[in-house]
Amino acid sequence: MKEKLYQVWRALIWTFDPADRGEAGKAITRNFWLHWFPPRMTKRSLSWGYSLWLGTISAVLFFILTITGIILMFLYVPSVERAYQSIKDLEYAVSFGWFLRNMHRWAAHMMVASVFLHMVRVFYTGAYKNGISHMAKRQINWVVGMILLGVTLLLSFSGYLLPWDQLAIWAVTVGTQIARSVPILGDDIYYVLAGGTRLDQNALIRFYTLHVIFLPALLLVLFSYHMWRIRKDEGLASVEQEKIARKSGKPVQPEMVFSTPWAVRRIILVSLGTFVWVLFLTVFLESPLEEPASLEWTPNPAKAPWYFLWLQELVAITTIRIGGFTLNGGFIGGVLIPAILGGAATIWAFIDKSPPEATGVWFHRSRLVQNLVFTFFALLIVGMIIFAMYFRGPYWGVYWPWAWPELPEII
Ligand code: HEM
Structure with missing residues (x-):
């Protein structure tokens, strides 16, 4: 009887019986889930200062978003009549509803920032380069990363509309109008996004479906591939330093450590740290909720x-006014320039011809010029965000943040 029960148990949880240790090892190595990490890693690639663990932080934030998002799905109704009220209920009626909403919202903001910073760190460490490895193809992970960045932005943007308040509908109006300015296809793009000629129920259900199914699934698939590629590329780019030193005849012995407990312990620490930080924001900062959405009232x-x-x-x-004539910058500023910047960044991994020694090293001398150019554009983007956030007032005029003209907020 005991033997029978044991067999049933084995059939339920494990269907493969390895004949020996070799076969067991191979089975684990071939399985993506059982073999996320190699058994041993170089200590250098696990250091705090190399990767800053920003990729892991992004993944933890995505995990928090998935859990809170699934619970929110029980409480949120994607209809223009009920969406706003369901968010209000979260704030005032549902037990810990405010907590759930805040956590989801802050984790989303943090994820956009951490994915961007992860990309910046990968660039500065030349981590899309192959060093002297003949097997690695790290450029592919850079391209996958750029797509991940785009998907992260879209996930956040599609979630922005869901509260169906003034902030949501007007922020999304600005975003979708930029997409509309693409020549020839603009109206079609808008129509596909909004499901009509203005933002209403069709737009809400489209954004909702993108937000809760399509984009998270895409992100999960791409992220799994991203991690798998790191294994196939023989680990993080920093391992190239040991290979280069060994090849040049220097007596270096890369310091290797077991993934368990070394990597596992650090991942647990990073996850806890990220969670505590999000918890802090959740408890101390409120999520905004304005008046119900209305296309008749423009903030x-x-x-x-x-x-x-x-x-x-x-x-x-890029919007230029000469006399009565206005050249709308929607396409040049909103589509063309960002597309050129994004395109150049994506193919940069294939253009960068700095020497193998620059692989996996922070600010390598040989990459000085490209690092400066990259920094210039990164700071420009961050600078424009801060400027538009604090120094742009009514009619998009320039004001000191504390000296906005007296104007009704809604006209
Ligand atoms: C959802 C977004 C993303 C997640 C969850 C993610 C996750 C990760 C993780 C966990 C690692 C291991 C090292 C670390 O923790 O930093 C990593 C490495 C890497 N990521 Fe990402 N990543 C994302 C987006 C990006 C983006 C936007 C880029 C660049 C455009 C990128 C390029 C890379 C590259 C090239 C590596 C290998 C780095 C090395 O060898 O040192 N990733 N990613």
Whole structure:
């Protein structure tokens, strides 16, 4: 009887019986889930200062977002009549509803920031380069990363509309109008996004479906591939330093450590740290909720979500008025320039021809010029976001943040 029960138990949880240790090892190595990490890693790639663990932080934030998002799905109703009320209920009626909403919202903002910073760190460490490895193809992970960045932005943007308040509908109006300015296809793009010629129920259900199913699933698939590629590329780029030293005949012995407990312990620490930080924001900062959405009342100024404010600023800068004639910068500032920047960044991993020694090293001398150019554009984007956030007032005029003209907020 005991033997029978044991067999049933084994059939339920494990269907494969390895004949020996070799076969067991191979089975684990081939399985993606059982073999996320190699058994041993170089200590250098696990250091706090190399990767700053920003990729892991991004993944933890995505995990927090998934859990809180699934619970929110029980409470949120994606209809224009009930969406706003369901968010109000979260704030005032549902036990710990405010907590759930705050946590989801702050984790989302943090994720946009951490994915961006992760990309910045990968660039500065030349971590998309292959060093002297013949097997690695780290450029692919850079390209996958750029797509992940885009998906992260879209996830956040699609969630912005869901509270169906003034902030949501006008921020999304600004974003979708930028997409509409693409020549020839603009109206079609808008129609596909909004499901009509204005933001209403069709838009809400589209954004909702993108937000809760399509984009998270895409992010999960891409992230799994991203991690798998790191294994196939023989680990983080910093391992190239040991290979280069060994090849040059220097007597270096890379310091290797077991993934369990070394990597596991650090991942647990990073996860806890990230969680505590999000918890802090959740408890001490409130999530905004304005008046119910109305397309009849335009806030002045209407601003895009913070991570798209640099696009709105670019649109303003490239809009030129000569006499009665206005050249709308929607396409040049909102689509063309960002597309050129994004395209150049994506293919940069294939263009960068700095020497193998620059792989996996912070600010290597040989990459000085490209690091400066990259810093210039990164600071420009961050600067434009801050400027548009604090110094743009009514009619997109420039004001000190404390000296906005007296204007009714809604006109
Ligand atoms: C959802 C977004 C993303 C997640 C969850 C993620 C996750 C990770 C993780 C966990 C690592 C291991 C090292 C670390 O923790 O930093 C990593 C490495 C890497 N990521 Fe990402 N990543 C994301 C987006 C990006 C982006 C936007 C880029 C660049 C455009 C990128 C490029 C890379 C590269 C090239 C590596 C290998 C780094 C090395 O060898 O040192 N990733 N990513």
